[in-house]
Amino acid sequence: MPQERQTTAALKPDNAEPAGPVNDGTQGASTSVADILNIPPYSLNREEKARLLDLVLRQLTRRHYENCAEYRKIVDALGYDLDSERPYSELPFIPVRLFKSLDLLSAPRSEIVKTMTSSGTSGQQVSKIYLDRSTAANQTKALTRIVSSFLGKQRAPMIVIDAENTLKDRNNFSARAAGILGFSIFGSKRIFALDENMNIRVDEVRAFIAQNPSERVFLFGFTFMVWQHFYRALASGGQTLNIDNGVLIHGGGWKKLAQNAVIREDFKSRLREVAGIPQVHDYYGMVEQTGSIYMECEHGYLHAPAFSDVIVRRPLDFRPAAIGEPGIIQLLSILPASYPGHSILTEDEGVICGEDDCRCGRLGKYFKVNGRLKNAEVRGCSDVYMQRVVG
C-alpha cells in the first residue's frame, strides 16, 4: 500500500493548519496531542519519532505523576528520577494487570465521561479504564487516522460480524462493544451479521450488499467471532458470499483459537474462499490503550503508528530485546491522559521484526505477537498455577 512518506520538514499537520509546537519539540511544554494526531500515522522514521515521543511521553509521565497518587508511589518506589531527560525507552512501565486491581485515574472523577472494561471471563477481575472527554476524543481521532489509511477516507457500508445486543450496556463498555462502536465511525450504513443467538443472517447480509452498491464494503469483527460464527457457519452450511470489494478488519487476539495453528495460517485464504473477501487485516491493541492500535499490513506485520510504540523486553532484566528476539511486549501511547496507561507492560510475547524498512513502505517498527506469555512452570507447585502452597 502506498504511504504518504513525509520528511521532517513535512512534520506539520497535513491539513495546512499553521505549524504547531510539534516542530519545535525541544521546547516542550505545550505539545498538543491533537496536533500530533494530524501527522500521517506511518510517516515518521526512527529519529523523527524518537524526538516526538521522548518529549510527549516524558510530559505524560510527569502529568500522571502529579495527578495520580498511586502512580506517583510506584514511580518513586522504582527510584525513577522524573527530571532526568532519558529516552522514552527508559521511562517506567507498569504491568497492565494493575488496572484490574487498582482504580487508576489522573483526572478528577467528575470529568470522567466513559469507563471501559476489559472482557474478562466470568469471575475474573476486569480492567477499568477511565476516560475524560479529551482522552476519549483523541482515541477516536487516532483510530480514524490509522484505519482510514487502510480503508480510505470515504465511509463505506459496514458489516459488523457480531450481534447488535452486544452493545446493550452503553455506560459500561466491554472491549467488544467499544471495538464495534469505535470502528462504526467508518461505516456509512451498518448491519449486524449475527442474530442474538450468534447465528449468521446470510439473507440479510446479501440483501444489505445488494441495496448498498459501493466501491468498498467494510467488515469488522472480533477474530474469534469471525472464525466461529462467520467463516465456520458459512463453510459448514455450504454457503458462500461474494464480497469481492470487502475489507475485513478483525482483532481481539487468537487466544481462543490458539489450539489450532492452522487457523492463523489459513485465516485469510479461508475467508476469501467462503466470502470472497480480498483484503483482511488483523489488528493488535488493548482496552488500556484504545485508539492507538497496531494494524497488520499486506505482508502480515503489525505496525506501530507515529503516536504509539512497541518495545519488546527481555524477561531476565527488562532490557530491550534485539530485532528478532522474542520477549515481553511493552506498549507506549501518547493518548492516555486521564489514566496512567501511556506506558504499560503487557502479558503478551512478541518480536520486533524491523524498523522503517517493511516492504509495505510504512515507517516505524513492525512486529508480530506470538500470544500470551507462557504460564510459569512453578517448581514445587502442582495443579493450579500460582496456587499457594503449603508444607
Next chain:
Amino acid sequence: MADCVDYLVGETDVVERLAAAAPDVPFSAATIDFLHALHQEIARDTRAREFPDVATFGFFCRRANMLVLREKQRADLSIRVGRGLVFHVAPSNVPVNFAYSLVCGLLAGNANIVRVPSRDFEQVRIIKDAILRVTAGPQYRPVGERIVLVRYERTSDATALFSSLCDARVIWGGDATVQDIRKAPMPARSHEVTFSDRFSFGVINALPFLANGAPEKIADDFYNDTYLFDQNACTAPHLLLWLGSAENVGAAKEKFWQSMHEVVCARYREIEAVVAVDKLAMFCLQAVEFAGTRRGWGADNRVWRAELGRLPRGIEEFRCGGGYFSEYHAASLAAIPAIVSRKYQTMAYYGIPKAELEAFIRSSPMLGIDRVVPIGRTLDFSLKWDGYDLIAEFSRIVEVR
C-alpha cells in the same frame, strides 16, 4: 468402591481390611526395622542420587535416627496406641512430603492410606518402588499391609470413601484444599489435622553475618530455603528482617544480595517471563499499599527486593514466588510480634543465639510462629510440625489407673 483410583501400593480390597486391622504401639520394633530396610533400599537405588530430597528422606528413615526420635518422645509418659487408619492427603507441591506423612502415620502405630501428588514426580516413583521391594520380603509384610498409596483426580469420589473409613485424616495442601476435603464427612470419633496456608520469614543479625568468612555458604543455604521450590513451600521466607546498626545492616545487605545473586545465577534456571511480570506487578501493588517502599538493588529480575519504610501488618499478603523479598531493618526482635498473625509459620534465623530466641518466644506469646530454625534448615522435616506433635496427633492415650 471409589472411581478411577490408581493403587500404587496396595490393592482395592485392602482398604476395607485396613479399617479393621489392629493398631500398633508408637515406635514399635517392627516399624523401625521396616524403616531401616527402606533406608537401605533407597540408598541402593542409583536414581535416588539425583534427588537430594529422596536421599534426605531415606537418611531420615535410618534406625539410628528413629531411636533418637523415640527417645525424645519418651518425655510423654502416657501409654499410647495408634488410632487405627490414617488417611493422608499429601501436598501437591513438595514431592517427598507424602513419604514423611506416611512415616509419621506408621511410627504412631497406624495403617495408612496416602494420596500422593497427582503430578508424576520421579521422587514419588523412587520411594514407591523402594516400598514395594522391601515389603515383598515376608518379614516386612505385616508393616507393608499398613501402607496403601493412591493417586486420583479431584473429581473422584475416593476422598469420600477413605474419609468415611478413617480414624484420623491429615490434610496438607492449603486453605482451599482443606475446605474442599472437609466436605467429605468422617466418623464422629475421627480426628483431623490440617495444614493451611502459612507465611514464613527470616531474620539476619548483620554483625555475625559480616564476621562470617563464607557468605556464599549462607546464601546457598538461603537459596535452598527459597528458590529451590520457587518460594512456594510454606516454609520459604518472603520477608527478611535485618538486625544491627544502620552501617552494619547496609554492608550486610550488600554482601548478602551480591552472594545471593551469584548463587541464583549458578543454580537457578532461566527466569520465566510471567514470573518477571509477576514480580514487577507485586512490587507496584506493594508500593501503592505501603508508602515509602523502595526497590532494593538487583542486577536483574532474578532477585526482586522491596525495601520497606516501616514494618506493616498484612505484609504477608504481598508475596510472589520465584525470588521476591520484602525487607526491613528492625531495631530488635521486639518488632516482630506486631505483625505476627496465625498465618506465620517458620522464622528462619542467622546469627542469633538459640537462648535469645527461646527467651523471645517465651516472653512474647504470639498467635503465629511454630518453628524457629536456622537459615538453610527450613525444609528439614520434624515430627513436630506447624505446632503439632504428629506422633501424639496420630495416636491416642490409654489411661490405666
